[in-house]
Amino acid sequence: MTSEMWQDLDILACPSCHADLSVVDQAAFCVKCTARFELVDGIPDFLLSASSRLANEIKVQDEVAENYESLRYAKWYSRKYHEMWNTWMLEGLAESQIVLDLGCGTGWVSRAVNSDCVLGVDVSMHMLREARRQGCHVVRADAAKLPLRSDVFDAVISRSLLHHLEHPQFAVAEAARVLKPGGKAVFLDTNRSLLSTLPRFLAYRQNNFSETHQNLRFSRLHNLLSAEFQIERVRFFGYLAYPILGFPDLIDIFQYLPAKRFSFTLLTSVDATISRIPLINRQSWGTIVFCRKSTDEKG
Ligand SMILES: C[S@@+](CC[C@H](N)C(=O)[O-])C[C@H]1O[C@@H](n2cnc3c(N)ncnc32)[C@H](O)[C@@H]1O
Ligand SMILES: [Zn+2]
Incomplete structure (x- = not known):
């Protein structure tokens, strides 16, 4: 018997052994290892177990979920600036593709995708409830153990x-596994540069955001992604615009600037120019890496 709550049985699989699932009385079972998965508030829960580090991450994310968008995107300039990130990430993703949003949070990027077939995955139930409330289609799982069949998505965004x-290579490998050969993967992440390190060092006396949140060097990100994908393009972004527009919930410098519309355009234009200058552009706050899964069986 198939429950309509488990509407994705054609793409879902056991996160542990990747075998098919069968649904009985609202719960799903792995036909091979018999693992059982429940619906929690209508959200399929595929989290197998959580290390103390992951449990801590879930706790932190659960706590920030409720105010995640209302604080960071409360000001028009921050919302508009973060929407620009989405536009850059989603550039070139054709309509009506099957897309996976890894670490979807409240669905901020999922909602910007021009497709009816977007699945969001996250570990935080509070984030997922918010995403679902906003109309996103989500499941709960660890990005390193996806409850998904291989070769099903046209694109993965993250x-x-x-x-x-802790081990981003496992999530990257899973992203590659679930992508169709020739599919696209787009990862936006932090970039450890002079510009991004100095304020963090002054504020926290360390290069990373916290003990568990790393500030990735581009070389590390590149190595991680090139182990699984062909890297097609890299966009470095965020020089003046990010610290001034990007997190007014922490520091709101922009509120003191005159002629706001003009200042916004000026900041984003200066950033766009810097992002095109080789080597100098690497001193950015963030990186977007556009990848493709090889169509070659070997890899
Ligand atoms: C900075 S938020 C980004 C959310 C969303 N992508 C966005 O741009 O608004 C990072 C997200 O990653 C999720 N996350 C952390 N560890 C995870 C894991 N192991 N598997 C899946 N999601 C995870 C967190 O719960 C959180 O929602
Ligand atoms: Zn199984």
Whole structure:
């Protein structure tokens, strides 16, 4: 018997052994290892177990979920600036593709995708409830153990997830597994540069955001992604615009600037120019890496 709550049985699989699932009385079972998965508030829960580090991450994300968008995107300039990130990430993704949003949070990027077939995955139930409330289609799972069949998605997008992970290589490998050969993967993440390190060092006396959140060097991100994908393009972004527009909930410098519309355009234009200058552009706050899964069986 198939419950309509488990509407994705054609793409879902056991996160542990990747075998098919069968649904009985609202719960799903792995036909091979018999693992059982429940619906929690209508959200399929595929989290197998959580290390103390992951449990802590879930706790932190659950706590920030409710105010995640209302604080960061409360000001028009911050919302508009972050919408620009989405536009850059989603550039070139054709309509009506099957898309996976890894570490979807409240669905901020999922909602910007021009497709009816977007699945969001996250570990935080509070984030997922908010995403679902906003109309996103979501499941709960660890990005390193996806409850998904291989070779099903046309695109995988992931914004600001990798630096949260202890072993980001497992999530990258899973992203590659579930992508169709020739499919696109787009990762937006932090960039450890002079510009992004100095304020963090002054504020926290360390290069990373916290003990568990890394500030990834571009070389590390590149190595991680090139192990699984062909890297097609890199966009470095965020020089003046990010610290001034991007997190007014922490520091709101922009409120003191005159002629706001003009200042916004000026800041984003200066950033766009810097992002085109080789080598100098690497001193950015963020990186977007556009990848493709090889169509070659070997890899
Ligand atoms: C900075 S938020 C980004 C959310 C969203 N992508 C966005 O741009 O608004 C990072 C997200 O990654 C999720 N996350 C952290 N570790 C994860 C894991 N192991 N598997 C899946 N999601 C995870 C967190 O719960 C959080 O929602
Ligand atoms: Zn199984």
